[in-house]
Ligand SMILES: NC(=O)C1=CN([C@@H]2O[C@H](COP(=O)(O)OP(=O)(O)OC[C@H]3O[C@@H](n4cnc5c(N)ncnc54)[C@H](O)[C@@H]3O)[C@@H](O)[C@H]2O)C=CC1
């Protein structure tokens with residue numbers, strides 16, 4: 001089925017998996033709002049998509065998903081919710097909201113990095129889910145839609161290289177699963193699914209040798225040899241299945257190079 005006319009938001013869209021998710025959504029006819037805190041890379045990716053798909057179907061907004069409440073220099077000493085404003089601006093400019101992909105995520109395990117990992121991966125995803133629901137629920141004036149939260153296979157299998165990373169991804173899975181069991185969501189036309197990829201060829205994985213990102217990179221290399229490394233495009237096809245199949249809610253789709261796709265059940 002095509003997504004023609006649908007509006008999507010993808011966080012962490014400037015590169016890697018997020019960029020591939022935007023591409024598959026655009027290819028299938030959606031309009032896409034790219035959200036990322038890297039404004040230089042975000043603008044570069046925007047320009048690529050504008051050239052490929054036209055200027056009216058894509059926009060970029062700079063936003064840090066871990067820092068939604070920021071002091072505004074423009075409005076005096078006042079707290080404004082930039083994350084909320086970002087989602088509202090995309091809905092307004094692109095003419096609706098039907099698909100939210102909470103993808104922004106990082107690794108970082110050490111004393112000075114682990115809290116950022118929790119803030120971005122857990123708080124960023126929870127807040128993105130709340131905003132998506134608020135703007136898509138039929139009882140709040142929306143048309144329904146689908147949220148896909150990007151976890152990791154490391155949120156299902158114990159991860160000796162990144163206990164913090166694994167805990168954040170596990171939290172994303174159980175948060176999303178819990179919402180999917182609440183009939184209120186289905187009654188308001190909102191589906192919620194989880195994508196749990198193994199390794200894909202992106203900057204996050206290239207940074208894995210950095211000991212701030214993880215412990216025991218040698219163990220990760222052994223696991224990586226066993227499960228293989230996917231292209232972002234392969235992962236994007238799995239993502240699109242969760243978006244497109246109207247019967248899928250509460251699904252956890254695992255994907256790895258050597259084993260392919262498999263729906264996880266508890
Ligand atoms: N690459 C892999 O092997 C796998 C990645 N994942 C998950 O997929 C997601 C995307 O990862 P990759 O594309 O590999 O990473 P990446 O590092 O290539 O890209 C992540 C993007 O998110 C943005 N970002 C990071 N923190 C942000 C924040 N606070 N606010 C806004 N934007 C932010 C970055 O600027 C970057 O553009 C992450 O949630 C990651 O945990 C899951 C399984 C496997």
Ligand SMILES: CCCCCC(=O)/C=C/[C@H]1C=CC(=O)[C@@H]1CCCCCCC(=O)O
Pocket residue numbers: 106107108152153154157158159160161162163165166197198199200204205208213214220223227
């Ligand atoms: C097969 C797990 C794939 C994990 C892919 C991923 O999300 C990679 C992220 C790395 C960033 C920080 C980390 O700690 C991650 C490495 C995870 C490797 C552990 C795999 C656990 C397993 O399946 O045995």
